[in-house]
Structure formats: C-alpha cells, structure tokens
Amino acid sequence: MHVIAQGLITEDNPPHLIGGRERETGRVVFPCPPGERYEQVALSRTGTLWSYTIQRYRPKSPPYKGPEAFRPWAVAYVELPGEVIVESRLTDVAFEDIRIGMPLELTMIPLDPDAPGSMMIPAFRPAGAAA
Amino acid sequence: MSGDVCIVGVGIHPFGRTDGLSGLEQGVFAVREALADAGIDWPQIQFAYGSSDAAGNPDTMVERLGLTGVQFINVRNGCAAGGSALFSAQMAIKSGEFDIGLAVGFDKHPRGAFNALxxxxxxxxxxxxxxxxxxxxxxxxxxxxxxxxxxxxxxxxxxxxxxxxxxxxxxxxxxxxxxxxxxxxxxxxxxxxxxxxxxxxSPAEGGVALILASEKKARELGKPLVRLxxxxxxxxxxxxxxxxxxxxxxxxxxxxxxxxxxxxxxxxxxxxxxxxxxxxxxxxxxxxxxxxxxxxxxxxxxxxxxxxxxxxxxxxxxxxxxxxxxxxxxxxxxxxxxxxxxxxxxxxxxxxxxxxxxxxxxxxxxxxxxxxxxxxxxxxxxx
Structure with missing residues (x-):
C-alpha cells in the first residue's frame, strides 16, 4: 500500500494511526512530531464524530494532490476516546446521513479513487459498515 | 505621558477590488485622507507602523509621502497585523517618546481562497x-x-x-x-x-490609516477626543x-x-x-x-x-x-x-x-x- 506519508499508520492489519505522546505531559497529538519530545503511540481505531464539513470546491494545487476532476468529500474531526481528536476524511456515508456523535472506525482510501495505485490516505467510516 | 492616546485622524481607501492600483497605493491614499482629517501634513508624523500581508513593505510608502526620515516599522502578524500596528503605535505614544504617529494597513490578495502551504x-x-x-x-x-x-x-x-x-x-x-x-x-x-x-x-483589497496622538497633542489639534x-x-x-x-x-x-x-x-x-x-x-x-x-x-x-x-x-x-x-x-x-x-x-x-x-x-x-x-x-x- 502506497501511503501518502511515512509514519502516519502502523504496519498492523488493520492499521492504526500513529500519534505522538508528549513524554513530559502525556498529551497526545496527531501526527507524531519529529524529535525526542514525543513518543509514538498507536491510536484507537474507533471513535465518534466530533465535527465535520463537506469540501465542496477543489482545493488549490499546490499543495493539493487529489485528482483534477473534483467530487466533494467529507472532512471529519474524530474523537478517539481518552486520546485526541484527529482530522481525517469521512467515507462510506451519504452527506445527509452524517451525524455528530456517530461511531466510526479507521480505514484507508485512495486520494484518487479513479487512479490505480493511488496514494492512500486515512479515513473513518461508520463503525460496523462494509468489511 | 499623562492622559489617553487619542485617534485624531482617519482615512480609508474603499475595500473590494481596485484594478490598476497597488495595495501600497491604496495605503497611501488612506494616509493622505487621514492627514487631511487630522489637519496636519506628513512631516508632522513622528513615527509609523505599517501592516501588510501580501502587498509589499509598508515603509516603502515614504517615497510617495515624503522622505522626512521618519521612523517606519513594518508589522506582519497574520490577521492581527492591523491590530498589532495599532498596539505598537499607541505604545510609542504611551512611552512618552512621541506625540503623534501613524498606524496604516493595506493589502491586495488574488481572487479565490487563500493559498496556504x-x-x-x-x-x-x-x-x-x-x-x-x-x-x-x-x-x-x-x-x-x-x-x-x-x-x-x-x-x-x-x-x-x-x-x-x-x-x-x-x-x-x-x-x-x-x-x-x-x-x-x-x-x-x-x-x-x-x-x-x-x-x-472573500479575500479583497483596501487600505486604512489612523493617526494617533497624545491627549495633549489631540487638544492642540482641536479634534474631538476619541480615546483609545x-x-x-x-x-x-x-x-x-x-x-x-x-x-x-x-x-x-x-x-x-x-x-x-x-x-x-x-x-x-x-x-x-x-x-x-x-x-x-x-x-x-x-x-x-x-x-x-x-x-x-x-x-x-x-x-x-x-x-x-x-x-x-x-x-x-x-x-x-x-x-x-x-x-x-x-x-x-x-x-x-x-x-x-x-x-x-x-x-x-x-x-x-x-x-x-x-x-x-x-x-x-x-x-x-x-x-x-x-x-x-x-x-x-x-x-
């Protein structure tokens, strides 16, 4: 799998997001910053929707590396209980069915669904949806 | 310094889109309006703080306004840039070092969403x-x-x-x-x-200038006292x-x-x-x-x-x-x-x-x- 960046997810199957735990305070952030201040920690694969929006226009390139042909997508902030709230794509749910508080689980989706071998990015989908 | 810092002159170049006029020129327009409002001339300005995020260095406006040797400090502070220029200007007067000075801000952004990296x-x-x-x-x-x-x-x-x-x-x-x-x-x-x-x-264009003065100076100018x-x-x-x-x-x-x-x-x-x-x-x-x-x-x-x-x-x-x-x-x-x-x-x-x-x-x-x-x-x- 060609992940959009190294150090984002664990090599487990299924993978976990890799967060950073601040050694001094225990505060968890995502992604894990470089350097000694943070240690890598595998984050929970499940959480609940904290907030979201729909990206309805194509972001400018650079920096966006998604496809030229744009279809709106959902951006989520997902609360991983006791850890941190992470930003991610939201997938496998119709825009009108999105509800704050809905249970979600981690998956990986292609940045360009139409390109074979596209870079994969983290996303969350409704928990217990299609395997 | 005794008393408050007062705003004694204001000027603005209309916001929106002004093709053919640079952000800096819109700032100069606003400064001239503010000087006229305060009833003073550029050489009376003792210091200036200028803010611009994407339209060049504010201090270069001395070329348009007059090479008086005035102290002119540029401020970049994201969306707080204008506020930071104003804060700095009032501190310069509060310190007692100056009696009258300028806070000016201008910008000119391309159309569409801001493009951050x-x-x-x-x-x-x-x-x-x-x-x-x-x-x-x-x-x-x-x-x-x-x-x-x-x-x-x-x-x-x-x-x-x-x-x-x-x-x-x-x-x-x-x-x-x-x-x-x-x-x-x-x-x-x-x-x-x-x-x-x-x-x-939407991202846009425009310029604003404010002239600040000590309360004593403001009274000399005979302006209504708007205190900061x-x-x-x-x-x-x-x-x-x-x-x-x-x-x-x-x-x-x-x-x-x-x-x-x-x-x-x-x-x-x-x-x-x-x-x-x-x-x-x-x-x-x-x-x-x-x-x-x-x-x-x-x-x-x-x-x-x-x-x-x-x-x-x-x-x-x-x-x-x-x-x-x-x-x-x-x-x-x-x-x-x-x-x-x-x-x-x-x-x-x-x-x-x-x-x-x-x-x-x-x-x-x-x-x-x-x-x-x-x-x-x-x-x-x-x-």
Whole structure:
C-alpha cells in the first residue's frame, strides 16, 4: 500500500494511526512530531464524530494532490476516546446521513479513487459498515 | 505621558477590488485622507507602523509621502497585523517618546481562497497534499460543532449575512453594498457545509490609516477626543481549536485567544461588555460573528440564536455589531481589516455614520480580530 506519508499508520492489519505522546505531559497529538519530545503511540481505531464539513470546491494545487476532476468529500474531526481528536476524511456515508456523535472506525482510501495505485490516505467510516 | 492616546485622524481607501492600483497605493491614499482629517501634513508624523500581508513593505510608502526620515516599522502578524500596528503605535505614544504617529494597513490578495502551504505553518507536506490546507474547512467544522453544542441554526447564520449586506448599503467604503434576502443566502450553493457562498467573506483589497496622538497633542489639534482606552493582542491558550489543526485536544475548542485579548482589554479600560455601545467583531464567516459575540463576553454561548431573532445586533438594537457590514461585506485585506474596524468605530463615535449611524450618541466602541494560527487583537474606544 502506497501511503501518502511515512509514519502516519502502523504496519498492523488493520492499521492504526500513529500519534505522538508528549513524554513530559502525556498529551497526545496527531501526527507524531519529529524529535525526542514525543513518543509514538498507536491510536484507537474507533471513535465518534466530533465535527465535520463537506469540501465542496477543489482545493488549490499546490499543495493539493487529489485528482483534477473534483467530487466533494467529507472532512471529519474524530474523537478517539481518552486520546485526541484527529482530522481525517469521512467515507462510506451519504452527506445527509452524517451525524455528530456517530461511531466510526479507521480505514484507508485512495486520494484518487479513479487512479490505480493511488496514494492512500486515512479515513473513518461508520463503525460496523462494509468489511 | 499623562492622559489617553487619542485617534485624531482617519482615512480609508474603499475595500473590494481596485484594478490598476497597488495595495501600497491604496495605503497611501488612506494616509493622505487621514492627514487631511487630522489637519496636519506628513512631516508632522513622528513615527509609523505599517501592516501588510501580501502587498509589499509598508515603509516603502515614504517615497510617495515624503522622505522626512521618519521612523517606519513594518508589522506582519497574520490577521492581527492591523491590530498589532495599532498596539505598537499607541505604545510609542504611551512611552512618552512621541506625540503623534501613524498606524496604516493595506493589502491586495488574488481572487479565490487563500493559498496556504504546510511549510509556512510547521505542518507535514501530506497535510496539504490531502487537501486540508483550507481555511474554509476549519471555519465550517468549528461552527458545525458549535451549532451542535449550543443550538444555533443555519437561519441564524443567514441573519448575520443578511444584516451585513444591509448595513453595507450605507457604508461608502464597503465592497458588497446590495442587500441579499434571507432566502437567497440560504439557498445559495454550499461552499463548506453549513456555509453557503454568502456566508464567507472573500479575500479583497483596501487600505486604512489612523493617526494617533497624545491627549495633549489631540487638544492642540482641536479634534474631538476619541480615546483609545485599551488595545491588546494575544496568542492562543492550551486546548484551542485553530485553523490547520490535524488534531485537537480532547475537550478542546472552548478556550481561545479572543477570550484572553477581550478580558484583558476590558480590564485595562475598566469597563465591562455591558458598557459597550457598539462592536465590530471578526466575521470572516457568519459563524465567526456568532461565536465571537460569546467569546468577547457580550452574551453566553447559545444566546445568539435569540439575540439575532430579536434583532439585538442590528444598527438600532441593544448592541449593534459590524455596522459597516464587516468582513462579509467589505472583504478581507488581511493587513487592513483590523484597522477598518477601528476606522468604523471612530466614524460612529463622531456621529458621522450617516445611514448606518448608531442612534443615541454612542460613547464606547469595541473592535476584535481573530486569525491564524490563534491570534486575536481587541481595542476599546471611548468618546
């Protein structure tokens, strides 16, 4: 799998997001910053929707590396209980069915669904949806 | 220095789009207007602070205004740039070093959304590659959470935009000066849910100049005394939710730079939110005005729904907010926006607001900006 960046997810199957735990305070952030201040920690694969929006226009390139042909997508902030709230794509749910508080689980989706071998990015989908 | 720092001259170049005129030229235009308003000439200016984010170095305007050797310091501070220039200018006078000086801000941005790069914000490249370097995403996600927690409706968002365009009809410096009805605002295409295209401001152009003086100097000039009772600029506390955030602390999003800047400004001025006659609150999108009403202490979270339905923030209401249409109607030239708010407050305190004048001889006026990555600047003026 060609992940959009190294150090984002664990090599487990299924993978976990890799967060950073601040050694001094225990505060968890995502992604894990470089350097000694943070240690890598595998984050929970499940959480609940904290907030979201729909990206309805194509972001400018650079920096966006998604496809030229744009279809709106959902951006989520997902609360991983006791850890941190992470930003991610939201997938496998119709825009009108999105509800704050809905249970979600981690998956990986292609940045360009139409390109074979596209870079994969983290996303969350409704928990217990299609395997 | 004894007494207050006073604002003795104001000038503005209309906001919006002015093809063929650089941002700097719009700043020069505003300075000339402010000098004329104060009844002084450029050589009398002892110092200047200038803010611009994307339109060049403000100090180069000495070539247009006159090579008097004046001290001229450039300020870049994101959306708080104008506020920071004003703060610095008042400190220069408070120190006793100077009697009269200038705060000027201008900008000129390309059309479309601001184009930010991850490296400018200490973020990894993938964050931009994946399409997250988008300010509108953040604003939309922030208000979506706020609406969920505090029972704010999309109709209230539309009321804010509707008011902005109505107020701007009477503000010659505003950009979008045609009223837009509620239905049109609500049924327009969504940009980032729950915001339709009328609910976001656009990057724009414009210039604003303010001339500040010691109270003694202001009296010599014979200008009505508009006193700068407080000017603060603050950065974010822990657990805030800011633009370009790949993660937020659990329980985050409630503490903001605005709360700190606002509380400190009220403390300095020795008054409270209930003493303010009118306010200009950062409204880069409708929800910002709503959230900032609470963050600046004017109401509690959730009360905005009733406030807006009752028209309490209209020109004739208990607390008129964004009397010139704010960023929604004036657009956002980053370096100039914060100073536009203060310009508008001076106009209102002098009673020069024409069709948008707040009735009842307002005595106090409040301004607030907020921007990336968690900066806020507040001023309180008193007549």
């Amino acid at each position: 991850p490296s400018e914000y200490n973020l990894p490249e993938w964050y931009g590659d994946a399409g997250y370097m988008i300010t509108t995403q953040f604003f939309a996600a922030k208000i979506m959470r706020y609406m969920h927690e505090h029972g704010i409706s999309q109709t209230s968002l539309a009321r804010v935009a509707n008011k902005a365009f109505r107020n701007a009809v009477h503000a010659p410096h505003a950009w979008r000066r045609e009223p837009v009805d509620m239905e049109t605002i609500l049924e327009a295409p969504l940009v980032s849910d729950p915001y339709t295209k009328y609910m976001f401001c 009772k407080a000017a603060t600029m603050r950065t974010r506390p822990p657990k805030s939710f800011e633009v370009f955030a790949p993660s937020i602390d659990i329980g985050g999003g409630k503490a903001t730079a605005t709360q700190i800047a606002s509380a400190d400004a009220f403390r300095m001025a020795g008054i409270g939110p209930e003493d303010i006659s009118l306010a200009q609150l950062q409204d880069t999108e409708c929800g910002a005005e709503i959230m900032h009403m609470a963050e600046n202490g004017f109401c509690k979270d959730g009360e905005q729904e009733a406030w807006l339905a009752q028209g309490r923030t209209e020109i004739g209401g208990a607390l008129p907010v964004n009397t010139d249409g704010g960023c929604l109607a004036c657009g956002e030239p980053i370096g100039a926006s914060g100073l536009r708010q203060v310009y508008e407050n001076v106009v209102q305190l002098r009673g020069d607001g024409g069709g948008r004048q707040v009735p009842g001889n307002p005595k106090t006026a409040y301004s607030h900006v907020y921007g990336a990555p968690g900066v806020s600047a507040v001023t309180i003026l008193e007549r």
